[in-house]
Amino acid sequence: xxxxxxxxxxxRVYSIDMETAKTCLNSWHRAHGGKMVDFAGxxxxxxxxxxxxxxxxxxxxSCGLFDISHMGRFLISCPDESALADYERIISSxxxxxxxxxxxxxxxxxxDGGILDxxxxxxxxxxxxxxxxNAANRKKDFDWIAGHxxxxxxxxxxxxVGMIALQGPKAMELLQLCGxxxxxxxxxxxxxxxxxxxxxxxxxxxxxxxxxDGVEIYAPNAAILSLWNLLLExxxxxxxxxxxxxxxxxxxxxxxxxxxxxxxELTEDIIPREALLKWACRLAAGDPDFIGKVAIQARYAxxxxxxxxxxxxxxxxxxxRQDMKFFDENGDEIGWVCxxxxxxxxxxxxxNCYIRQGSSQIGNQVYIxxxxxxxxxxxxxxxxxxxx
Amino acid sequence: xxxxxxxxYQKSHEWAKKEGDLIVVGISDYAQDSLGDVVFxxxxxxxxxxxxxxxxxxxxxxxxxxDVFVPVGGEIAEVNSELExxxxxxxxxxxxxxxxxxxxxxxxxxxxxxxxxxxxxxxTSELDD
Numbered sequence: 001x002x003x004x005x006x007x008x009x010x011x012r013v014y015s016i017d018m019e020t021a022k023t024c025l026n027s028w029h030r031a032h033g034g035k036m037v038d039f040a041g042x043x044x045x046x047x048x049x050x051x052x053x054x055x056x057x058x059x060x061x062s063c064g065l066f067d068i069s070h071m072g073r074f075l076i077s078c079p080d081e082s083a084l085a086d087y088e089r090i091i092s093s094x095x096x097x098x099x100x101x102x103x104x105x106x107x108x109x110x111x112d113g114g115i116l117d118x119x120x121x122x123x124x125x126x127x128x129x130x131x132x133x134n135a136a137n138r139k140k141d142f143d144w145i146a147g148h149x150x151x152x153x154x155x156x157x158x159x160x161v162g163m164i165a166l167q168g169p170k171a172m173e174l175l176q177l178c179g180x181x182x183x184x185x186x187x188x189x190x191x192x193x194x195x196x197x198x199x200x201x202x203x204x205x206x207x208x209x210x211x212x213d214g215v216e217i218y219a220p221n222a223a224i225l226s227l228w229n230l231l232l233e234x235x236x237x238x239x240x241x242x243x244x245x246x247x248x249x250x251x252x253x254x255x256x257x258x259x260x261x262x263x264x265e266l267t268e269d270i271i272p273r274e275a276l277l278k279w280a281c282r283l284a285a286g287d288p289d290f291i292g293k294v295a296i297q298a299r300y301a302x303x304x305x306x307x308x309x310x311x312x313x314x315x316x317x318x319x320x321r322q323d324m325k326f327f328d329e330n331g332d333e334i335g336w337v338c339x340x341x342x343x344x345x346x347x348x349x350x351x352n353c354y355i356r357q358g359s360s361q362i363g364n365q366v367y368i369x370x371x372x373x374x375x376x377x378x379x380x381x382x383x384x385x386x387x388x
Numbered sequence: 389x390x391x392x393x394x395x396x397y398q399k400s401h402e403w404a405k406k407e408g409d410l411i412v413v414g415i416s417d418y419a420q421d422s423l424g425d426v427v428f429x430x431x432x433x434x435x436x437x438x439x440x441x442x443x444x445x446x447x448x449x450x451x452x453x454x455d456v457f458v459p460v461g462g463e464i465a466e467v468n469s470e471l472e473x474x475x476x477x478x479x480x481x482x483x484x485x486x487x488x489x490x491x492x493x494x495x496x497x498x499x500x501x502x503x504x505x506x507x508x509x510x511x512t513s514e515l516d517d
Contacts, residue, residue, distance in 0.1 A: 342427035
């Protein structure tokens with residue numbers, strides 16, 4: 001009975017076809033040398049002709065354009081206080097305290113504190129939120145949200161509204177050159193939202209997943225391709241280096257500044273304490289509760305030797321891959337790899353990993369088993385790259 | 389996509405070419421293109437012995453780690469140590485500067501089991517379907 005009530009507020013239940021989904025830029029990627037792969041059920045470019053490393057360095061040097069329409073986008077309407085309270089229980093970061101026109105990073109957790117997803121929640125106006133979730137989790141999140149609140153209205157807008165990102169030190173300059181001065185002046189601060197209508201002229205948000213300055217642009221699918229082309233044409237005409245960036249470089253660009261990738265650094269078996277995400281959770285006295293808060297607080301009170309997210313730099317060459325094991329100098333297993341990377345900016349091999357707290361001090365020497373060979377690595381300060 | 393006609397191929401995408409007494413081995417243009425940017429190559433020790441089809445090393449790209457297999461059995465006579473500092477030459481010149489090992493073949497007739505460029509091209513075109 002409960003379930004039926006919940007779904008009466010759901011305008012369109014998320015349906016994921018068995019066939020691979022295509023974003024509104026799919027034909028563009030294919031026509032421009034995109035090497036297409038299946039990613040979370042989407043047909044996406046992993047890199048273009050110049051290769052992932054060149055795309056990565058271009059974003060660090062100037063700017064790059066990303067199709068991120070595969071991510072999930074939900075609109076949540078909270079017509080009254082009880083709807084807002086319902087929604088607030090699902091998100092770990094401030095919701096009621098979020099100023100309209102701004103957004104914040106947060107988590108969706110299970111009752112036991114396990115991380116279901118990491119999200120960006122934007123408050124468009126007093127009663128409307130735009131929730132951006134990971135592509136791989138969009139169905140799971142939609143069902144979870146629909147199943148854990150009945151007073152708000154939940155709508156999947158991901159099929160109608162596309163999403164691209166422009167990131168890099170020249171990103172804001174390029175937007176100005178393209179005539180988006182008004183939108184740019186709206187988003188003077190990080191995590192802010194421009195004026196505009198999602199279903200009409202679109203909105204800009206000033207966040208990012210590369211460690212560089214930049215924006216995400218949300219607009220109806222029909223407008224996304226023209227925006228994408230306009231940005232690339234103007235960049236060329238005005239002499240601003242810019243080009244499309246695929247998923248491989250998106251991964252290395254997020255790795256260097258220390259951003260988590262769901263399925264690697266974050267899973268349902270990881271809790272915020274281990275992932276160093278206390279800052280994304282409302283844990284202060286008097287903060288409204290959220291699902292998982294009690295379990296998360298209990299974990300912070302424990303003094304056990306838990307695993308902690310750490311970054312290590314390999315002393316030897318070798319590519320760490322997810323789930324490879326770490327050992328201390330006595331040969332005792334102390335953790336596992338969640339992401340490995342040949343850092344294009346720093347030109348060395350790194351891994352993000354979970355290491356037992358007792359072995360996780362910066363400067364500590366650890367050993368990683370790469371296909372039977374023990375390779376030495378050192379725990380280093382995070383993040384390994386920082387501009388902002 | 390380049391299908392060098394002066395070399396022979398095996399299904400796991402390595403090529404082999406006779407050069408004097410030795411067999412030079414690398415990965416095909418199709419393989420480097422599928423892998424994407426190569427970031428690391430794990431090379432075998434000179435003197436190590438392998439039978440045809442054995443994994444002799446690993447080519448790591450931003451996307452995946454791929455074992456590489458010897459197209460003919462024998463002893464490793466030389467490795468391309470240039471790849472240690474510049475693994476991307478596999479992407480840039482897979483049939484030339486991006487060679488990986490040179491083998492002193494135990495039995496050169498094993499070369500006969502490999503595909504020529506036309507057969508390999510038709511094999512890879514089926515993989516893409």
